[in-house]
Amino acid sequence: xxxxxxxxxxxxxxxxxxxxxxxxxxxxxxxxxxxxxxxxxxxxxxxxxxxxxxxxxxxxxxxxxxxxxxxxxxxxxxxxxxxxxxxxxxxxxxxxxxxxxxxxxxxxxxxxxxxxxxxxxxxxxxxxxxxxxxxxxxxxx
Amino acid sequence: xxxxxxxxxxxxxxxxxxxxxxxxxxxxxxxxxxxxxxxxxxxxxxxxxxxxxxxxxxxxxxxxxxxxxxxxxxxxxxxxxxxxxxxxxxxxxxxxxxxxxxxxxxxxxxxxxxxxxxxxxxxxxxxxxxxxxxxxxxxxxxxxxxxxxxxxxxxxxxxxxxxxxxxxxxxxxxxxxxxxxxxxxxxxxxxxxxxxxx
Numbered sequence: 544x545x546x547x548x549x550x551x552x553x554x555x556x557x558x559x560x561x562x563x564x565x566x567x568x569x570x571x572x573x574x575x576x577x578x579x580x581x582x583x584x585x586x587x588x589x590x591x592x593x594x595x596x597x598x599x600x601x602x603x604x605x606x607x608x609x610x611x612x613x614x615x616x617x618x619x620x621x622x623x624x625x626x627x628x629x630x631x632x633x634x635x636x637x638x639x640x641x642x643x644x645x646x647x648x649x650x651x652x653x654x655x656x657x658x659x660x661x662x663x664x665x666x667x668x669x670x671x672x673x674x675x676x677x678x679x680x681x682x683x684x
Numbered sequence: 685x686x687x688x689x690x691x692x693x694x695x696x697x698x699x700x701x702x703x704x705x706x707x708x709x710x711x712x713x714x715x716x717x718x719x720x721x722x723x724x725x726x727x728x729x730x731x732x733x734x735x736x737x738x739x740x741x742x743x744x745x746x747x748x749x750x751x752x753x754x755x756x757x758x759x760x761x762x763x764x765x766x767x768x769x770x771x772x773x774x775x776x777x778x779x780x781x782x783x784x785x786x787x788x789x790x791x792x793x794x795x796x797x798x799x800x801x802x803x804x805x806x807x808x809x810x811x812x813x814x815x816x817x818x819x820x821x822x823x824x825x826x827x828x829x830x831x832x833x834x835x836x837x838x839x840x841x842x843x844x845x846x847x848x849x850x851x852x853x854x855x856x857x858x859x860x861x862x863x864x865x866x867x868x869x870x871x872x873x874x875x876x877x878x879x880x881x882x
Contacts (some may be wrong), residue, residue: 549720555712556718557714558712558713558714558861559712559714559719559722560714560718560719560721560722560723561712561714561722563722563723563725563726564722564725567722567725567726567729570729571729573842574691575825578737578740578741578744578822578825578826579822579824580825582744582818582821582822582825583822583825585818585843586815586818586819586821586822588713589815589818590815597752598811598815600751600815603751604807604808604811607756607760607804607807607824608803608804608807611764611803611804611807612800612803612804614760614764614803615764615796615799615800615803616796616800618764618796618799619792619793619795619796620792620796623792626693635795641769645793646792646793646796649793649796649797650800652797653796653797653800653801654800656800656804657800657801657803657804660801660804660805660808661804661807661808664805664808664812665808665811668808668811668812668815671815672815672818676818677698677819
């Protein structure tokens, strides 16, 4: 419509409220674009790691699971040695080797289990985000 | 032929008044109700900018830092320690030691396996917590309310509960002579039994 811009509205016509509402809509949209859209883009990017097969957070999660697994097995092995020493006992070389083997096997199994759990949980989280928060967001756009 | 031309006219872009043809443009004046609503809407938006936006920005910063290394370390440590604590002190009594209650290697390996599970679950809980926070922010942007986010302690204790049962079952079989205690009662019950139990 020609001449519909606010500049050309005659001063005798009161359209203050309409202009306020229009400004408000623009401000809200700008606010959304500035603050929220980057967050949405970030979340979309996070759940689209490795060609959409996993989240981008998975590598960090796997490294963390592996590190935690090593830590707890080392911790328990040290705890066993401390408990023995409190009662004046100590393992001989053969027992220590056997202890190392037992803990090593269990640690490997623990690492595999932790990795598998982490990967599966990552999938679940990815699916939840896509069908939940992002699904609701895409419906509202 | 005449019919064809008629339809062409119908499909052609309509020419409204004010379209550049020098016709008079009409304006709808705002009535008092519209003016009041616009004023209220503006005041609401100003209030939102002043009070809510700083909080929202603060929450966004918090969420973006939820997946940091310190939180992972905290929660995996909490999970492992809580699980360990719920299984009783490592050297509860000399009797335990003499009967091999706490000194059998199987205990420590089983405990480590359970701790590993609890820690990895807790770690993923931290990541999940951040994603839920981000979902909440997206929902805020869409004008929807954000869901509640559990604390790190919740994340740790939830990851422990399942493992607690598993580890305790193994432990209890080996400690049958000392009696078993219930599993799945949570940290408080386990801590109380450890302190006041036989």
